[in-house]
Amino acid sequence: MKKNDHKILTLTVSPAIDKSTKFSGLVAEQKIRCEAPHFDAGGGGINVSKAIARLGGNSLAIFTVGGASGELLQELVKKEKIAYEVIKTESWTRENFIAVDTLTNAQYRFGMPGPAITTKEAQEILKAIEEAKPEFLVASGSLSPGLGDDFYERVAAVSRKTGSKLIIDTSGAPLEKAIDEGVFLLKPNVGELAKLVKAESLEINEVDDAARQIISKGKCEVVVVSLGPQGAVLVTKDICEHIPAPPVQKKSTVGAGDSMVGGMVWALSEGKDLSEMLRWGVACGSAATMNEGTQLFRKEDALKLIKWLNTYGEKYQIHPL
The missing domain is CATH 3.40.1190.20 (Ribokinase)
Structure with missing residues (x-):
């Protein structure tokens, strides 16, 4: 399937490898024995693409990758049978950690900061979106350092140019600036x-x-x-x-x-x-x-x-x- 044959495009500028495990009892300054970890491709847009795939739909996931962790992220997305395009970054893809205490069923979620994105890499992301011309464009998740709070506003401008319906799921200043440009949902x-x-x-x-x-x-x-x-x-x-x-x-x-x-x-x-x-x-x-x-x-x-x-x-x- 060609890049611009996809009705849905999802964008993840700060993806992550989600590593999850279980342990029994949280005690400070003691070694915590964990179960074998489970790895998932994470990040708002990637998760949206996975959800669409579970329903039998198709989408094109565009996301950034860098370093060895970025290579692992691509392998995890491949396993989900999702069409994707990557934007290579100098910085490594981040990892998040989720752990559940089996004694209390309490869940602990540790989110790491996203990698810095250069001006050139940001332009490559916007170019990839414009070339795809999807009917629906989903921009989801937090922004990586270096992009600035106006990046989703720039994405909205591209979607307006291509006639794509932008669905945005973020928060704070990036959300406020995006809706200043105008979005669908x-x-x-x-x-x-x-x-x-x-x-x-x-x-x-x-x-x-x-x-x-x-x-x-x-x-909107x-x-x-x-x-x-x-x-x-x-x-x-x-x-x-x-x-x-x-x-x-x-x-x-x-x-x-x-x-x-x-x-x-x-x-x-x-x-x-x-x-x-x-x-x-x-x-x-x-x-x-x-x-x-x-x-x-x-x-x-x-x-x-x-x-x-x-x-x-x-x-x-x-x-x-």
């Missing part, structure tokens, strides 16, 4: 949404008005606000819909947000409407919490949860808006 949580509208905090019944403030200024077309265990809210200029999260036994929240984005963009690429998109997002995000470590979700779990939402979701729907 935002996926903030309530706290992130509050910051975007310069509010100290938001109650659930204030979410729709806050989202419409952004939409009315022409900053769709806002999906993640409510965690309460599900998510979809807001456009004409629609406001709340979908509850299905009742599941939570084991880990790692990758739930990326799974949600993956489910949504896959649904859009399949021609599903916004309401169906939201249900698929909530189903995949909830399914991800049913697994330990960094495993995202299993397709069979997502299918069970989408069936539950389609059958019982309306009955259990909360109407705070």
Whole structure:
């Protein structure tokens, strides 16, 4: 499949190798015996591509790689059977560490800083996006040092030029600057949404008005606000819909947000409407919490949860808006 044959392109400028393990008892200054580690290709966009692949969809993942850890990252992505293109960097790809204490079931997550990206490498990333011309462009995750807070704004400018629908999942100044350029879909949580509208905090019944403030200024077309265990809210200029999260036994929240984005963009690429998109997002995000470590979700779990939402979701729907 050619590079520009992909409907969906995911961008990860600060990917990582996620190393996860288990141990029994955390005692300071003593050697902690861990189980054999499990390695996963990590980073927002890569996780979104993995989620799309689990649903039977295709995407092109563009991400940076550097050093021996970058070579391992490529091998891990290959195993997922995801089409990809890499931007080589002088700095090594970072590694993250996730450990679960089996005595308490407490999870410890150690995130390392992303590698520095040079001006030349940044230009290569933007060029790769422009050449691909996807229908949907997903920019997800934190920014590496050297890119500046305006990098996603530059990505938004490229997406506007190519006619791609930009779906962005980040936070802070990079998110604020990106929406100044204009995006198709935002996926903030309530706290992130509050910051975007310069509010100290938001109650659930204030979410729709806050989202419409952004939409009315022409900053984006769709806002999906993640409510965690309460599900998510979809807001456009004409629609406001709340979908509850299905009742599941939570084991880990790692990758739930990326799974949600993956489910949504896959649904859009399949021609599903916004309401169906939201249900698929909530189903995949909830399914991800049913697994330990960094495993995202299993397709069979997502299918069970989408069936539950389609059958019982309306009955259990909360109407705070």
